[in-house]
Amino acid sequence: MMSANHSAPAASARIVASVKGCTRQYPGVLALDNATFEVAAGEVRALLGKNGAGKSTMIRLLTGAEIPDSGTVSIDGIELGQTGSVRAQEAFENGVRVVYQELSLVPGMTLAENLFLGRWPRQGGVIQYAKMEAQAAEAMARLGLDLPTNRLVMSLSPAERQLLEIARVLIGKPKLVILDEPTSSLAAAEAEKVMNAVTRIASEGIAVIYVSHRMNEIRQIAHSATVMRDGRIIDTVDVKGAETREIVRLMLGSEASQVALLETNSRERMALEVKDLAVLPKLRSISFKLREGEVLGIAGLLGSGRTELLQAIMGIRSFSRGEMQVDGSAVKTPRYRQMVSRGFGYTPESRKEEGIVPLLGVDENALATNFAAVSRNGILSTRLMAEAARRVIDRLHVKTARTDTPIGTLSGGNQQKVVIGRWVHADSRVLLLDEPTRGVDVEAKAQIYAIIRQLAAEGRSIIFVSSEIEELPLVCDRVLVLRDGTLQEEFHSPNIDQDAVMAACITGH
Structure with missing residues (x-):
């Protein structure tokens, strides 16, 4: 896990973006209600709230795409005063850049062409390719992205594409960069690259507004968090000093839909038994049992092999060694169709790419x-x-x-x-869920937890893999810690302490 090793901006740092007393109403909806908000140079500010809280409207005000019914929006001390599409151009010229959740790259064009899409440098009507490629290489280098500028976007990984989108907004001396769910479709290891990029941007004195539902990411890179609810700014808190439970309470207006002590549904009958399973080089020796009606959490650091474990059980990835028992019968070389017919189901880590x-x-x-x-x-x-x-x-x-x-x-x-x-x-009886709450808001997470508990109550067995340690006690009867290729420690509800689980994940690293 990356740590937030960048320091917070000084109290005297200049205010880059300021929203004062802004209200914006649509037919039947009060999207923003007298909202006041500001972010300083070099600051990473998380913008939090469930769907419909007003985050998107706030972003549109800052980019000039929307005009408030009342109030003012200023960028680096200059108030946006234009109307229509001219206002968006005014915000852009003052240094506002945004990367939306849905990428806007053209797969069949090169990296350099995408970075300058619609703004290709010309001289006498001719595109200056040498200049474009030199500036593209410089922009990518700022994020540690070492790729040929003439490479086609279609050949990039999801994380590389996201980094390219971010590199594009660094061209032209930006003052404020807004990132809207930049890691929602990325695997955990790839998200790390994006978070490193955010830290680099802030270190250059650029203000960053970071919209995400991933509390672990926010704790790693954000200095502060502004919480929105029902179109209002509820509070701005120091991330280091705020407990996740308190942030969730601010977002929802009440305690999250959580059960302090889970009512266990597990039975004595075993649904699955894994014996000495190895998937080299990640997994050396994995052994555990899963009972009927049990929700079993798997915790571990990025790259510890959690996804490989689920894929091996499902027959998507081959064993190097080991076997499984399903309903008492041995399964030595599982295949996907065979496991589906045996009542197993699998939800992949990347919902958009594979789900x-x-x-x-x-x-x-x-x-x-x-x-x-x-x-x-x-x-x-x-x-x-x-x-x-x-x-x-x-x-x-x-x-x-x-x-x-x-x-x-x-x-x-x-x-x-x-x-x-x-x-x-x-009608699957064993569900293997890989990051089932990735990229969803707090309210939807609570609903998914409730669904999982209901399925367990019906006798289904569930393996729940999550990078967000804090959610494991909310849904799991038991948590196993995957470290150094084996399962090292075990925690049982109601005594699943997230700090203890995290400590177990990092011991020896």
Whole structure:
């Protein structure tokens, strides 16, 4: 884990962005209510709040995309005074840059071409490629991104693409960089690269506003956090001194939907037993048992092998050694289809890349694990699909107007519910959940915790992998710590202390 080793800006640091007394109302919705907010040069300010809290409206005010009904917005002491599209250009010229959650890169163009997209340097109407590539290399070097400028974007990893988006906003002397959920679609190890980039940006004296639902990231890189709720600025707190429970309370307006002492549903019967499993080089010797009705958490540092463990159990990744017992029978070389037929289900770490097909409907995404159940004579039945999808939607409280709504238009939390729901549709008895709350807001997380506990109460067995140590006590009956290729320590509810779990994860490192 990276630590927040960059120091907070001095109290005398100049204010780069200031929102004073801003109100913005849409038909039937008060998006911002007398909001006042400011961020200083070199500061990393987390902007927190559940969906609908007003974060997006605040960002649009700062970028000039929206005009407040009342109040003022100033960048580096200069008040934005224009209207329409000219206001956005004014904010840009004053040094405001934003990287949105959905990337805007062109896969078939080079890195340099993407960095200067729409702003290619020209002389006499001719693009100056040498100048463009030199400036592109300089911008990438500021983030530690060492890649050929003539490489095509389509060949980049998700983290490299995100870093390229950030590098693009560094061109032209920015004063304020706004990052909207920059790591929501990234694996944990890749997110580390983005957080290092944020620290570099702040060290240059650039103000950063960082929107994220990942509390572990916020604690690593942010100096302070502004919490929004119902269009209002509730409070701004020092990240180092604020407890996660208090931040969540500020976001929700009350204590989060948490059960202090989980009611265990685990039974004596074993659903899965893993014996001396090895997936080299990450996993050397893994042995554990999973009971029916149990939620078993797996904790560990980035790169400890948590994902490899789930994939090995599911038959996606081969064992180097070991075997499993499922319902008392040995499984030495599992295969994915075989494990699905045995009642196992798996939700991947990267929801957007591997978990959903964005252009297909909620129904097709939710029912893909068992189309036979909604078919007649080998042909999909529209009626049966709608009925089955509605059962998943109702049971997991998915917010969607129609069963055939493209899943890509849903919020991250609702997408994740559908990904879990497809295994409920398949009637899976053992669920392997890899980062099931990644990229979702606090309210959706609480709903997913409740869904998991309900599935366990029905007798399903669940392995829950999470990078956010603080959520493990909220949902798990038991937590195993994965370190140095083996399972080192074990914690039982209600005595799962997140500090003790974290200490166990880092011991020996």
